[in-house]
Amino acid sequence: MDESNRVAAIDPDKPHPARRYNYWLGGKDHFAADRASGDEFERILGPGVxxxxxxxxxxLRRAVRYLAAEEGIRQFLDIGTGLPTADNTHEVAQSVAPESRVLYVDNDPLVLAHARALLTSSAEGKTAYVEADLRDPDAILQNPALADTLDLTQPVALILVAVLHFIPGHGAAQPIVRRLMDTLPAGSFLVVTHATTDFVPPEIAAAHQKMYDEGRSDIWARDKKEVTALFEGLELIEPGIVPNSEWRPEPDAPEVDLRHVAGWTGVGRKGTS
Ligand SMILES: C[S@@+](CC[C@H](N)C(=O)[O-])C[C@H]1O[C@@H](n2cnc3c(N)ncnc32)[C@H](O)[C@@H]1O
Structure with a gap:
């Protein structure tokens, strides 16, 4: 573990996104407060959550596989990693190219506590974990683990999957994305998924907004226009900004009701100019 990692206290009484996500995925790393928050979301938004x-x-799995297999990407900066579960980024990338290198970043101390499960790199590749906050991109860029793990003269895929909606405020996510992408060389990629209420009826969107205003949701939903703006200056990879389920689906993937999908996906490439 990198010694520069800061170990914050685990607060079991406050719901946290990584643990609630783990609860929804059927994992076992969550506390009562995370389950209560997860259950409330399901009550308000429906069991499709x-x-x-x-x-x-x-x-996440399809995008990493696409980048490794189709675009030859061998380096990944995965911010908002989440608790380790099936198909972590390095496992998917290294199944295509064992030499792949991955730096994981998350701000939840419980993710740090479980990070060992992310440090299971192939012998040819490398993985590392840093506890840091996406709201301070310079701290991520200056962390010695970044230079130890990734060669910034070679393309890197920046993975911001289901994390930017924890950066609240109109226009608040864009400067962070830009700061990170500005540091990466031409040929790098940006992968984003982002929660949205674009697909639900207005009354559900309003119910979620009420939850947010009352401090019971930490998810700042953005619409397609705002998610598209995150890719300014990048070339969008086909099929562009689409619901998560519609970005290069497996041929046999079952159709999913968009009200349950509740997220936009985009993948963009940084060009030379
Ligand atoms: C919903 S999970 C997504 C996990 C994984 N990216 C995926 O899609 O399967 C969101 C993760 O982002 C992390 N997170 C939220 N806000 C963050 C921030 N400001 N800085 C770093 N990580 C953050 C949470 O701790 C959590 O692990």
Whole structure:
């Protein structure tokens, strides 16, 4: 473990996104407060929430496989990693190219406590974990683990999957994404999934907004226009900004009701100019 990692206290009384996500995925690393928060989301938004998180996780796997297999990417900066579960980024990338290198970043101390399960790199590749906050991209970029793990003269895929909606505020996510992408060389990629209420009826969107306003949701939903703006200056890979389930689905993938998907996906490439 990198000694520069800061170990924050685990607060079991406050719901945290990584643990709630783990609960919805059927994992076992969550506390009562995370389950209560997860159950409230399901009460307000409907039981499709669990379908949505699986669809999101499937997207992560498809996007990493696409980048490794089709675009030859061998380096990944995965911020908002989540608790280790099936098909972590390095496992997917290294199944295509064992020399793949992955730096994981998350701000949840419980993820740090479980990070050992992410440090199971192939002998040819490398993985590392840093506890840091996406709201301070420079701290991530200056962490010695970054230079130890990734060669910033070679393309890197920046993975921001289901994390930017924890950066609240109109226009608040864009400068962070830009700061990170500006540091990566031409040929690098950006992968984003982002929660949205674009697919649900207005009354459900309003119920979620009420939860947010009352401090019972930490998810700042963005619409397609705002998610598209995150890719300014990048070339969008086909099929562009689409619901998570519709980004290069497996041929036999069952159709999913978009109300359950509740997320936009985009993958963009940084060009030379
Ligand atoms: C919903 S999970 C997504 C996990 C994984 N990316 C996936 O899609 O399967 C969101 C993760 O982002 C992390 N997170 C939330 N806000 C963050 C921040 N400001 N900085 C770093 N990580 C953050 C949470 O701790 C959690 O692990």
């Amino acid at each position: 669990r379908i949505g998180v699986r669809v999101n996780r499937d997207l």
